[in-house]
Amino acid sequence: MANLLSKFEDRIPIGPIKEAALHKQVPIHKHSIWYYMGGISLFFFLVQGVTGVLLLFHYQPGVETAHASVLRIMTNVDFGWLIRSIHSWAANLMVATIFIHMFSAYFMRAYRAPRDFTWYSGLALLGLTLTFGFTGYLLPWDDMAYFATKIGVDITADTPIVGKELAYILRGGEDLGGLTIQRFFAMHVVILPAIFSMLLGLHLLLVQIHGNKVPDSIEERKAYRKIPFFPNFLYADLFVWLIAFNVLSILAAVYPWPLGPEADTLAPAPKGIHPEWYYMAQFYVLKLISEPIAMAFFGLSGLLWAAVPIWDPTTASGRRARLATYVGIATLLGFIALTLIAYATLDAGP
């Protein structure tokens, strides 16, 4: 056995990886619960990968086949409904945990140098996750998916300069149809996973290099201890993954993800059409103000958010840090409030 391991080590040297894992230390303090959020997001991504591959065995893109194949998965394939339900729920939970991960990193000021590239790569991963959600939402080709995507692509068309061309490329023409499904499918199962995996590798590497950020107040008081990543934190991480798995299983089994009637492109949009919850705040803003202004607002505020490592570097006065905290609280509360209002006013129409 030792001989076999040695031969394996000669060909693939895992020693340095093991060494790094053994030396890596994770700080433990009263806020260390937030350190698990990145790991949980990763777990949901892995679930997406596995269930996505299983769905691929049965899903058939195309106007005639997309909805029928999902319906078949739901009603004729053993545990097909479960796999789809897990895939859909995990997608939503992944977005939610990435949001929590982002806000926790923000409030811990984990965006400051030398972790600024970790912050940027994390934001890019969030952007890709949202694109995963947007492209995956259309694939069942039910009425809600069709009309919500139509609205989404129409909004994209209002993006200054490149909007119209981008929308045309996404649709594969002037209207949503077979090519749109094909393109969204290609993005969802090939392009996005490839880019996401590479970026995720970079993100994890940066986390490995720079370690976990200890909040300043705790660092000053040295009110923390350190535990080895391997095996202690890894075991703790696995424990939390199992909790996440339980939550996911309960949601997927007790509230199986529904499938609406097949999209009718000639029918008027049904009442209450809306995107997934993570787009609801933007959806509501678009109801309030004109699209070009809204798009400019989203663009600028997104840029400001992403650029926080630049406008809040470590300063002696701490004035900018306080500003960043206020911006973070306002963004978080604003996002929650707008999402809730958007749901509350859903049937009222624009």
Added chain:
Amino acid sequence: MNYPSWTIEGLGSGWLIGLIAITHVFISHFAVGAGIFVPVTEYFARKHNRQDVLDFLHHHTRFFLILTAVFGASSGVGIWFSISLVQPAATASLIRTFVFAWGIEWMVFLVEVTSLIFYYYGWNKMKPELHQKIGWIYAVTAYCSLVIINGILTFMLTPGAWIENRSFWSGFFNPSYFPSLLLRTTVTFALAGLWGIYQASRLDRDHPLRTWMLRYSSRWLIPSYLVSGVFLFWYIQVIPGESLTAMTQGITGAGAGNLSILTRVAMLVGLLTLTIAFMVLFGPYLNPTDFTAKKAIWLLVSGFIVTGAAEWSREVLRKPYAIRGFMFSNGLLAQEADEKLKQPFFEHARWARLHGDVGSAMFKTQCSSCHTLNGYRALTGYLKGRDQESIYNFLTILQKGEENPYRFIMPPVLGSDDDLKALASFLEKEVKAVETPETAAK
């Protein structure tokens, strides 16, 4: 109907019993498991002269006493209250059939609680030998509780030969008695371990006993995982074929209107049971130093959900009966359902205050034990979009005996044509009130 009906809108009467019963089962199974855990551990500690373990047990017994003798006992009484209000006919039948067993159970329970009180207050006061003996008395009586209650619980799903001979022993030692008893025994060990883990996780991080106790308690889950699969397999072999069909029909579809929810919840029992094993492995067993009480609470929550899901599945497996082949879930006797299927329903009712509203009374007596109007298993949801005629047609299907496709899920509806029409009219009004609330308000 022989008793007044008590309907609970929203939650549903079934869930009222369910919530109390699940809490009770969770605590009572722990009471049985810990009843073995504590004296066995005491025996070990005395044999190896481990005063630290004895001190821990003393503390653990206090928690155990409060939880089982206060919450366990009061939730047990709560079950009696709730089932006698919601399912009076079935409760009366169980009392009549098993009055002897209930009597013994009460006596056993009295000894159980008394011995537990002596056991707790006797720590450091009694001679070790006597204290240990009282611990064994508690263990035996607590397990006897399970031995007795298991007979009555399993009887409801598999009454076996009792249906023909009405013999106490046939009903008590029914086909699913032994697999269920063995399965529950393994669960009691697992719950004893989980609660032990929780208690040990509350010790200071530097406490010398902490790691040992966490690992020791974790090992109490091993028997459960080694043999429960065998007992579950045995249990599945003896439950009625229709119940098994009901449990598996959701594999290829999760649609509403069938019992796919049973498949889904039963599946959760398996999944969560498996994750608890890994949680214990990665938490208290392999990583005891970093295992906190907060994490232990997650384990207990998972254990509670598994208990709840398993008990819920067992209850739903009986559908459409309260006592299989004898009494339907709405309290109607199966024999009477054949004889009086299409006769005016309230002519045979010993307790009926109609106030002229036959439809509402039909709903209360025949539907409300499983359905609510707008809450859990809401009829306004299932019947959405249907008018009176369509609802009436559906009700007539429920009277078609072997041709009734819902016969494995729902009891037949009893009543004359006028009764069915009255019920259909009542339900149509309720459905329309939900669809157009403004109309209902007028």
